[in-house]
Structure formats: structure tokens, C-alpha cells
Amino acid sequence: MFWSALRDVVKIKTPIDPDDSALKALVDLRNRLTHFGATDTAVAVEARAIPVLDLLLTFIDEELLPHDDSDAAADAWELMETIRPLVGQIRGLVDRRLGPLGENLGPAGGHTLRCLSCGRFAALVTPGNGGVRPVACLLCGKAYDDVAEAVDAYGVGSFYEAITEGGEPPAYECAECSTGQACVVPTQTADEPDGQGLLCLMGAHPLEGICGSCQRAADFALPDMCSDCLDIRYAKF
Numbered sequence: 001m002f003w004s005a006l007r008d009v010v011k012i013k014t015p016i017d018p019d020d021s022a023l024k025a026l027v028d029l030r031n032r033l034t035h036f037g038a039t040d041t042a043v044a045v046e047a048r049a050i051p052v053l054d055l056l057l058t059f060i061d062e063e064l065l066p067h068d069d070s071d072a073a074a075d076a077w078e079l080m081e082t083i084r085p086l087v088g089q090i091r092g093l094v095d096r097r098l099g100p101l102g103e104n105l106g107p108a109g110g111h112t113l114r115c116l117s118c119g120r121f122a123a124l125v126t127p128g129n130g131g132v133r134p135v136a137c138l139l140c141g142k143a144y145d146d147v148a149e150a151v152d153a154y155g156v157g158s159f160y161e162a163i164t165e166g167g168e169p170p171a172y173e174c175a176e177c178s179t180g181q182a183c184v185v186p187t188q189t190a191d192e193p194d195g196q197g198l199l200c201l202m203g204a205h206p207l208e209g210i211c212g213s214c215q216r217a218a219d220f221a222l223p224d225m226c227s228d229c230l231d232i233r234y235a236k237f
Contacts, residue, residue, distance in 0.1 A: 047118035
């Protein structure tokens with residue numbers, strides 16, 4: 001009803017989509033901060049707010065105020081002029097931080113994840129587990145203390161559901177690391193932002209697929225078979 005009134009009374013042609021992904025992400029962040037005591041950093045909040053601010057500013061400037069000649073619209077124009085410099089400061093903060101990061105993140109695009117806090121591809125996966133946080137965002141500072149915590153954040157679903165209801169687990173063991181720990185998650189990376197591949201959060205390397213024999217993530221020696229399982233097969237002869 002609200003959007004219908006905008007179209008009919010204010011003559012809005014292109015209302016804001018309530019299912020816009022950036023808008024929903026900011027709402028989810030607000031709910032986490034308000035109701036669940038999330039600890040996202042100020043920069044993370046700013047990074048999430050920027051696309052929504054752009055969306056709202058475009059809507060106000062191009063759709064809402066040009067079709068409203070009331071006194072309230074005139075007051076709104078004046079208010080917008082005081083808001084714009086503040087928006088520029090926020091945008092400048094994120095741009096300033098993202099700029100220098102390009103040199104560090106460019107060569108590491110294959111093991112740079114989208115940060116679940118600020119939404120930017122700036123979460124670097126660091127190989128090894130020698131006291132270094134395995135996944136940390138170089139933009140907003142969101143980090144995970146260990147691989148298990150990172151897997152819990154980036155893995156989809158749960159091991160319980162995978163066992164009791166079937167389907168894919170949130171993470172797989174890595175045949176290349178051979179740690180026995182579920183450390184490989186299906187995820188997007190900066191190099192493939194529109195795809196999804198298997199990435200080891202322990203060794204910071206991609207994997208080809210899931211071995212059909214041992215169900216570990218691996219680079220295949222034969223189609224759908226890791227080198228360990230191939231050695232076991234040959235040992236039987």
C-alpha cells in the first residue's frame with residue numbers, strides 16, 4: 001500500500017525494492033547489533049551502510065523530491081545539503097582503506113573471501129595455524145581466532161543436518177593438508193566473485209573437488225579420486 005501511494009500521489013516511477021540485497025544486509029546487521037550483541041566494527045557498519053545510503057540518496061534526489069513541491073520538500077532539500085558532506089566522509093574512509101589494500105589483496109585474490117561483516121572482498125586467508133588468525137578482513141578488522149570458528153562462519157548448514165537429513169556438510173577435510181580437521185569450505189573468492197569453489201582455510205589453497213572414495217576435498221589424481229585413495233587402490237594389486 002505504501003509503494004502504491006508513492007506511485008499514485010507522488011508519481012514515483014521506480015520505488016526502492018524492499019528485497020534489495022544491500023538493504024536486507026544492512027537490516028540483518030542492525031538486527032545482529034541490536035538483538036544478538038554482535039561486535040562488528042564501526043568500519044564494517046559503514047561499509048554495509050554505504051550502498052544503502054547511495055540507494056536512498058538516488059531515490060530521494062531522482063524520484064522523491066523532484067515530484068514534491070510542498071514546503072516539506074523544500075525543508076528536505078535543505079536537510080539533504082547538510083547530509084551530503086557527511087556521506088562523503090564515510091565513503092572517503094572506506095575508499096581510503098580499500099585503495100592501498102589492492103596491492104596486498106591483488107596477488108592473493110584466490111584466497112581472499114568476502115568479509116561477512118563489511119561485505120567486501122578483503123578477508124584474507126592466511127596459510128598455517130602457527131598463532132596467526134586464519135581469516136582476517138584487512139578492511140574492517142573482522143577476524144576469526146581459529147579454523148573451526150572460520151568454518152562455523154563460512155560453512156553453510158551443519159554437520160548434524162548433513163548426517164541426520166543428508167546433503168552436503170558445511171566443510172570437508174583436506175586431502176592435501178591431511179590434518180583430519182574439516183577445514184575446506186565451498187565459497188566465493190575475489191578471483192571468482194560470481195562462482196563458488198572449494199578453499200582450504202588451513203592452507204589457503206583451492207581444491208579441485210570432493211574425492212568419491214574418501215569424501216575429502218582434493219586435487220584429483222584420477223577423475224573423482226585423490227592421490228591417497230589411488231595409492232590404496234594400487235596397493236591392493
